[in-house]
Amino acid sequence: MIRIRPFHKPQDFAMAAEILNAITPEWPVTPEMLAHWDSAHDPKYFRSEWVAEYAGAGVVALAHAGEDSFAYEPGKYWLGLEVHPHFQRRGIGKALYRHLLEQLKDPQKLVANFPENHPESRRFAEKRGFVKEWRRYESRLRTQGFEFAPYAHLEQRVQEEGLEIKSLAELLEADAKVARKLYELDWILFQDVPMGVQFTKRSFEQWMKEELDDPHFVAEACFVALDPKRHDPLTGALVGYSSLMRNPARFWVIGMTGVLREYRGKGLAKALKLRGMRYVQAHGEGEVRTFNDPPNWPMLQMNLSLGFQRQPSRLRFAKRLDGGLVEPFDEAKYAGS
Structure with missing residues (x-):
């Protein structure tokens, strides 16, 4: 049978x-x-x-x-x-x-x-x-009705630190080489994701296939933090990144949110995530989903403080x-x- x-x-x-x-x-x-x-x-x-x-x-x-x-x-x-x-x-x-x-x-x-x-x-x-x-803990947030005003100070703090936040679409339009710099930044940030395994670095070509060339990846909804004073040979001025992919069922999934270690504690990760949430809200689509690992309790707490709600975990x-x-x-x- x-x-x-x-x-x-x-x-x-x-x-x-x-x-x-x-x-x-x-x-x-x-x-x-x-x-x-x-x-x-x-x-x-x-x-x-x-x-x-x-x-x-x-x-x-x-x-x-x-x-x-x-x-x-x-x-x-x-x-x-x-x-x-x-x-x-x-x-x-x-x-x-x-x-x-x-x-x-x-x-x-x-x-x-x-x-x-x-x-x-x-x-x-x-x-x-x-x-x-x-x-892995899953959390979800409905962006309809979300109030961004209480977080306006984060954008001001980013500016006071001499940092900038721009959409990935804007950066790619200005300089196609940004993709290679983002690839290197993503690898640095990815190694700090505490998933209980040792990661394998993908080739740039493979990363492009799985990330930026994915038809559900929306560069306009992904945001990058920059330090104009930084000139790293691999990552250039890029110091943080938050990405979103859109499911055809009209919800969004956060792939990466992270900043380089020396730029943490400045509210930058939250500011990046809020930029993506604002994009989702402005385009009339509501839910954002994300995952966190148990050792990364501060990131989970940040998400919960924004209003994300816990869902059944992935085992x-x-x-x-x-x-x-x-x-x-x-x-x-x-x-x-």
Whole structure:
């Protein structure tokens, strides 16, 4: 009754979007989004993609495994299993899991993530020996009616510090080389994101594919902080950055908000984030979503102070196949989490 076959492109993108939207409707995707993400994949990293067909129903589940391009480790693989809710508890996920393991080359560690309000995913993972090793906090804010006046002092403070904030679109129009400087700044800031892994630097070309060339990236909604007195050989005058991507369902996702260490404590990160929120509000679209990691409690508190509301977290589960142990995530380590 279950037939597993390779994922066919582009014809399977439409059914894949339908399955993903049935599982996680609050994070909708389109076939076009899936096609773009597929085209942006770095071919030097292994991946294996499959679907399951169920008798009389066609494609009802997806399975994929791949090396981690953001935090590469030999033998480490991300796994994804998505079974349409109408076809769960029929052995489809179990069959796909076994099939995926057969495709991997010398696997040492398996990793999967899912929302904490999907208990069936957690049961499936724990039954197979996976352990929770990380949590990412999601928060959301509706910009309609948001009052910016109480934060006017932040813009004044930025000016008094001799700093400037400009949209990325404005900077790119003036100087195409800004993209390379932003790439270097983004890498510096990214290494300070405390996600419990060691990041792998992408090539500039790969970064462009996944960031600025993504059709959902809106340069007008992304803002950069500059210090005109700074002339760094890699980042130039760029000292901070906040990015936004627009989901076709009319909500926005913050990708990065950060400033260089020597420029922190000046309200710059909040000022950058507020600029993006103002853009969203001015363009008649409301919700902004963001993620924070437990060690970065100050950033989470900043978001909550702006009015962001906590949502169910994203959980990362892992399983070692090399005899090692996964260190369980300890919520108590992080103040107020």
